[in-house]
Amino acid sequence: QKEVEQNSGPLSVPEGAIASLNCTYSDRVSQSFFWYRQYSGKSPELIMSIYSNGDKEDGRFTAQLNKASQYVSLLIRDSQPSDSATYLCAVNIPYLDTGRRALTFGSGTRLQVQP
Amino acid sequence: KAGVTQTPRYLIKTRGQQVTLSCSPISGHRSVSWYQQTPGQGLQFLFEYFSETQRNKGNFPGRFSGRQFSNSRSEMNVSTLELGDSALYLCASSNLTGGSYGYTFGSGTRLTVV
Numbered sequence: 001q002k003e004v005e006q007n008s009g010p011l012s013v014p015e016g017a018i019a020s021l022n023c024t025y026s027d028r029v030s031q032s033f034f035w036y037r038q039y040s041g042k043s044p045e046l047i048m049s050i051y052s053n054g055d056k057e058d059g060r061f062t063a064q065l066n067k068a069s070q071y072v073s074l075l076i077r078d079s080q081p082s083d084s085a086t087y088l089c090a091v092n093i094p095y096l097d098t099g100r101r102a103l104t105f106g107s108g109t110r111l112q113v114q115p
Numbered sequence: 116k117a118g119v120t121q122t123p124r125y126l127i128k129t130r131g132q133q134v135t136l137s138c139s140p141i142s143g144h145r146s147v148s149w150y151q152q153t154p155g156q157g158l159q160f161l162f163e164y165f166s167e168t169q170r171n172k173g174n175f176p177g178r179f180s181g182r183q184f185s186n187s188r189s190e191m192n193v194s195t196l197e198l199g200d201s202a203l204y205l206c207a208s209s210n211l212t213g214g215s216y217g218y219t220f221g222s223g224t225r226l227t228v229v
Contacts, residue, residue, distance in 0.1 A: 032217070042222075043221060043223050044158070045220070046217050046218070088158065092214040092215055095172070095174075097172060097174075100212075100213060101171075101213040101214060101215070102148065102160045102171050103160070103207075103217070104160065105157060105158040106157070108157065
């Protein structure tokens with residue numbers, strides 16, 4: 001089982017719809033969760049962080065966290081063609097050799113917003 | 116405020132050679148982490164440096180090494196290059212360790228090994 005799992009997609013939604021991206025993680029005591037957006041040929045860009053159970057909203061983006069279910073999601077409202085990118089879920093998880101935490105990334109979900 | 120700067124942007128090397136990549140973090144950030152990104156494996160953690168000390172290390176062979184200088188700039192070195200080392204190498208900076216508050220990534224160095 002991977003430590004951070006995402007559906008690779010592509011997830012295709014029409015312009016103006018809500019895109020829902022999901023992520024599960026294995027470490028029960030992780031405290032920090034992030035969503036990054038990566039356009040083709042570019043580096044990842046941090047778009048949302050969430051630390052507590054519940055919802056966190058920022059503009060058209062809402063991050064949702066459920067620690068009991070080890071589940072984090074990202075909703076994008078009023079999706080635009082410019083939102084077409086790969087979305088990476090990241091969780092700070094301890095590494096076996098050191099026991100120290102670092103961001104572990106899922107493989108990413110490719111989102112396509114159709115005009 | 117300048118972002119994370121990585122040099123060079125592109126590199127082509129031959130199998131068996133070694134390569135050094137450079138990263139300058141955001142001013143005031145003392146933590147620098149390195150990641151390798153490939154289509155097959157995604158983003159994989161290489162190591163993290165904080166205050167000139169390697170604080171954490173991922174599951175990569177000893178051919179991959181790094182260091183950090185007193186001004187927080189970091190370099191990573193790959194010796195005896197293999198074809199499978201072809202990847203995008205990303206540097207990320209943070210003012211705290213462990214990624215607790217997220218990272219800011221540089222533009223990356225695209226390494227091609229032929």
